[in-house]
Amino acid sequence: MTALLQIHEPGETPEPHAEERGIAIGIDLGTTNSVVAVVDGEQPEVLRDAHGDGLIPSVVALMQDGVIVGREAQDLRAKHPDRVVSSIKRLMGRGVHDVKALAGVLPYKIAASGDSVGMVRLEVAGRSVTPIEISAEILKAVKARAEQSLGQDVIKAVVTVPAYFDDAARSATKDAAKLAGLDVLRLVNEPTAAALAYGLDSGAEGVYAIYDLGGGTFDISLLRLQKGVFQVLATGGDSALGGDDFDHVLAERAIATSGLENLNEAGAAALLLAARAAKEQLTQQDRVKLTAEIGGKKIDVTISRREFEALIDSLVQRTVRACRQVLDDARITPKEIQGVVLVGGSTRVPLVRRRVEEFFGRAPLADIDPDEVVAVGAALQAKALTRGSDTLLLDVIPLSLGIETMGGIVEKVIDRNTPIPVAKAQDFTTYQDGQTGMLIHVVQGERETVDACRSLGRFELLGIPPMVAGAARIQVTFAVDADGLLTVSAMEKTTGIRAEIAVKPSYGLTDAEMADMLRDSLVHAREDMEQRLLIEARVEAERVLLALDAALAADGALLSEEERAAIDSAIAKLRQAIRGEERDLINAAVDGLDHATHAFAQRRMDRAVAQALKGHSLDEIEASMATDPAPGGGRTGRPGAAD
Amino acid sequence: MPTQADDTRAARAGFVSCWSCKGPVAAQALFCHTCGAIQPPTQLDHFRRLGLEPAFDVDLDVAEKRYLGFQRAIHPDRFASKPAKERAFAEAQAVALNQAYETLKDPLRRAAYLLKLNGIEASVSRDETVRDPELLMEAMEAREALMEATSLEKVEKLQAKAGADAIAILADLSKAFASDDLKAANRLATRLKYLRKYLDETRARRIALEQAEGTA
Numbered sequence: 001m002t003a004l005l006q007i008h009e010p011g012e013t014p015e016p017h018a019e020e021r022g023i024a025i026g027i028d029l030g031t032t033n034s035v036v037a038v039v040d041g042e043q044p045e046v047l048r049d050a051h052g053d054g055l056i057p058s059v060v061a062l063m064q065d066g067v068i069v070g071r072e073a074q075d076l077r078a079k080h081p082d083r084v085v086s087s088i089k090r091l092m093g094r095g096v097h098d099v100k101a102l103a104g105v106l107p108y109k110i111a112a113s114g115d116s117v118g119m120v121r122l123e124v125a126g127r128s129v130t131p132i133e134i135s136a137e138i139l140k141a142v143k144a145r146a147e148q149s150l151g152q153d154v155i156k157a158v159v160t161v162p163a164y165f166d167d168a169a170r171s172a173t174k175d176a177a178k179l180a181g182l183d184v185l186r187l188v189n190e191p192t193a194a195a196l197a198y199g200l201d202s203g204a205e206g207v208y209a210i211y212d213l214g215g216g217t218f219d220i221s222l223l224r225l226q227k228g229v230f231q232v233l234a235t236g237g238d239s240a241l242g243g244d245d246f247d248h249v250l251a252e253r254a255i256a257t258s259g260l261e262n263l264n265e266a267g268a269a270a271l272l273l274a275a276r277a278a279k280e281q282l283t284q285q286d287r288v289k290l291t292a293e294i295g296g297k298k299i300d301v302t303i304s305r306r307e308f309e310a311l312i313d314s315l316v317q318r319t320v321r322a323c324r325q326v327l328d329d330a331r332i333t334p335k336e337i338q339g340v341v342l343v344g345g346s347t348r349v350p351l352v353r354r355r356v357e358e359f360f361g362r363a364p365l366a367d368i369d370p371d372e373v374v375a376v377g378a379a380l381q382a383k384a385l386t387r388g389s390d391t392l393l394l395d396v397i398p399l400s401l402g403i404e405t406m407g408g409i410v411e412k413v414i415d416r417n418t419p420i421p422v423a424k425a426q427d428f429t430t431y432q433d434g435q436t437g438m439l440i441h442v443v444q445g446e447r448e449t450v451d452a453c454r455s456l457g458r459f460e461l462l463g464i465p466p467m468v469a470g471a472a473r474i475q476v477t478f479a480v481d482a483d484g485l486l487t488v489s490a491m492e493k494t495t496g497i498r499a500e501i502a503v504k505p506s507y508g509l510t511d512a513e514m515a516d517m518l519r520d521s522l523v524h525a526r527e528d529m530e531q532r533l534l535i536e537a538r539v540e541a542e543r544v545l546l547a548l549d550a551a552l553a554a555d556g557a558l559l560s561e562e563e564r565a566a567i568d569s570a571i572a573k574l575r576q577a578i579r580g581e582e583r584d585l586i587n588a589a590v591d592g593l594d595h596a597t598h599a600f601a602q603r604r605m606d607r608a609v610a611q612a613l614k615g616h617s618l619d620e621i622e623a624s625m626a627t628d629p630a631p632g633g634g635r636t637g638r639p640g641a642a643d
Numbered sequence: 644m645p646t647q648a649d650d651t652r653a654a655r656a657g658f659v660s661c662w663s664c665k666g667p668v669a670a671q672a673l674f675c676h677t678c679g680a681i682q683p684p685t686q687l688d689h690f691r692r693l694g695l696e697p698a699f700d701v702d703l704d705v706a707e708k709r710y711l712g713f714q715r716a717i718h719p720d721r722f723a724s725k726p727a728k729e730r731a732f733a734e735a736q737a738v739a740l741n742q743a744y745e746t747l748k749d750p751l752r753r754a755a756y757l758l759k760l761n762g763i764e765a766s767v768s769r770d771e772t773v774r775d776p777e778l779l780m781e782a783m784e785a786r787e788a789l790m791e792a793t794s795l796e797k798v799e800k801l802q803a804k805a806g807a808d809a810i811a812i813l814a815d816l817s818k819a820f821a822s823d824d825l826k827a828a829n830r831l832a833t834r835l836k837y838l839r840k841y842l843d844e845t846r847a848r849r850i851a852l853e854q855a856e857g858t859a
Binding site for chain 1: 657666679737741744
């Protein structure tokens with residue numbers, strides 16, 4: 001009887017097993033600041049430090065005696081510019097080639113590398129480190145804050161990423177979380193998280209635009225909200241545009257007016273800090289002084305808001321152009337937008353608000369702190385994924401995926417803004433007689449030539465039987481999961497030869513590198529792994545027991561007393577094994593139970609088939625009465641049953 | 644384990660064996676009615692996956708309602724804390740559902756798919772040049788007109804005409820499918836595809852002209 005009570009409604013997530021019930025946090029891993037929030041009771045809450053500050057600066061200092069993250073790391077920058085790294089998010093998933101274009105603009109030293117391909121590495125404090133490792137340090141600090149606030153271990157998290165992040169940047173983020181000892185339940189797009197924060201609070205319906213201007217990235221997304229479903233209609237943006245660029249133009253102005261020359265690293269860092277302070281004051285004041293002392297020279301430049309706005313207007317206009325493009329993509333006019341949500345600290349700049357208001361023809365929403373709104377949404381989604389929810393996020397892939405064909409032309413396989421998860425197959429063929437191998441080059445982007453898109457990875461399908469050119473049928477399948485991560489597989493159809501890769505080579509960590517880093521970080525020690533496997537075995541055993549309980553409740557009458565007793569004894573054995581600590585015993589008891597219920601399963605199927613055959617004529621009568629086939633239920637669409 | 648012959652017999656009766664409780668479950672059910680476990684997707688056409696009869700005229704409101712309702716039940720987010728196997732089934736179901744809805748909600752894709760269900764590889768699904776001489780002529784003339792249109796007004800006129808033509812084709816497509824004239828449907832679908840491409844070109848041309856006027 002209790003067994004019946006335990007059966008859950010289809011789709012409803014049952015209470016997780018006790019050991020799996022750990023709390024899940026929401027993390028906004030930002031370019032400038034990171035924020036962590038959680039839904040412990042009903043309301044989301046941002047986790048703050050002793051001073052009530054919710055922002056953790058995404059700044060990492062690699063000091064001799066350890067790693068320091070956050071405000072303290074920021075304070076160390078002036079003294080140890082070579083040990084402090086900031087804005088690392090801009091390098092996530094980037095290759096050496098991409099970074100060359102940004103040389104001189106970025107506040108870090110790129111490690112010299114003989115390779116022209118592969119992931120970019122930084123030189124910090126004489127060490128060569130990857131952006132993934134730096135991001136992992138930030139996430140460790142975030143995790144530590146959460147654990148301290150909540151007084152318990154935290155493993156599970158929802159981590160947000162810019163909607164415009166490509167596959168390489170997404171997998172880099174997931175790898176960073178893994179290194180920090182976090183189990184990522186889902187990567188969620190930042191604008192989607194922001195809408196989640198607003199949507200739940202106000203019960204809004206209609207199409208909403210989420211304008212997210214952070215420190216280093218700009219995102220614009222259109223979401224349709226209806227009855228608790230959040231559907232991403234389109235996304236766009238610029239992964240290298242943000243408030244940091246405002247600081248840069250202010251700093252450049254200061255350099256130009258004060259005749260400063262040959263700025264060293266410490267000087268540049270100090271000037272950028274002063275520029276940022278000036279920018280922040282300009283949201284309240286009409287005129288500010290940008291002051292700094294650099295290399296013994298005093299800088300004192302007065303800047304009016306009007307001048308500042310003239311300096312940044314072209315940058316802000318770039319965001320407006322991106323908005324127009326996304327609206328065009330979705331075939332929506334600004335008038336059809338129900339509301340505009342502002343996200344990101346840079347949306348505090350008055351010119352930004354003005355331009356957004358001009359474009360959309362309505363005042364934007366900003367009643368949730370734009371720095372915290374994403375983390376709040378991530379926390380709500382973390383709760384939804386662990387404790388169930390009425391809302392549902394339907395996400396899309398932000399950039400088209402394709403493969404290289406003859407002449408460096410991209411053949412698109414999945415168009416951007418296709419809902420995920422998605423899988424698509426496309427056929428390709430050989431172009432030479434007797435060709436036995438085929439190199440598959442996967443790219444992401446909207447342009448038509450391979451050079452103008454991002455290369456995600458290459459893999460080779462070998463062993464194609466020699467045929468005349470054009471005779472082989474190579475089916476390439478692209479599968480994008482709910483996190484937006486891509487797996488590509490290929491098959492030669494006439495022979496069934498397969499090749500499969502999870503796409504992460506070009507700009508990601510290789511599996512070996514990842515394994516090394518995990519070993520170094522000691523977060524997934526051997527005991528943890530054993531413990532995990534034990535928990536998994538218990539969860540699976542519980543599932544088997546629940547399913548069997550349901551089957552016995554429905555069809556138990558098919559068993560003789562003797563047969564039933566044998567099954568009950570196998571159940572008892574499994575229950576006992578679950579209480580123990582031996583994974584092998586649990587698995588053996590599951591096998592034993594499976595064996596004991598063989599005949600039972602067979603009889604259930606037989607009876608159902610017999611009944612169906614007996615009911616055949618009845619079905620036909622029903623069909624001829626043209627009843628509307630109930631979705632998912634019943635046996636609809638049987639051949640011959642259509643009118 | 645039930646033998647293969649048993650499986651075939653069950654499948655003919657509209658059943659498969661539930662992977663979790665091993666009992667019978669309707670072939671296209673999302674969940675087992677006995678133990679509640681999510682099932683892997685079975686082979687179903689896109690229409691039946693959304694509980695619709697295969698036809699060009701589809702009530703998109705109904706299709707969307709079903710799509711969202713099924714998504715609510717099987718979206719991978721609902722299974723985020725479940726074992727890998729159930730997560731994989733949820734993902735496979737969501738993939739099948741997305742594919743079905745994406746195909747049906749767009750009239751051109753729906754038409755091509757319907758032709759394919761009827762054994763016709765629609766010319767729109769192949770990326771080849773148009774062979775219909777009448778359409779070829781129409782396309783050439785329309786492109787020429789667009790090239791010669793130098794004012795915003797003229798481009799907008801061409802765009803409006805093409806837009807109206809595209810809408811008119813939908814009605815013709817519906818008629819062609821209703822009367823089982825698949826040959827006509829195939830031709831209309833090709834024409835619709837060309838018109839869409841042409842509409843994209845007029846839009847690009849309009850934007851270019853607008854920008855030119857803006858800077859002048």
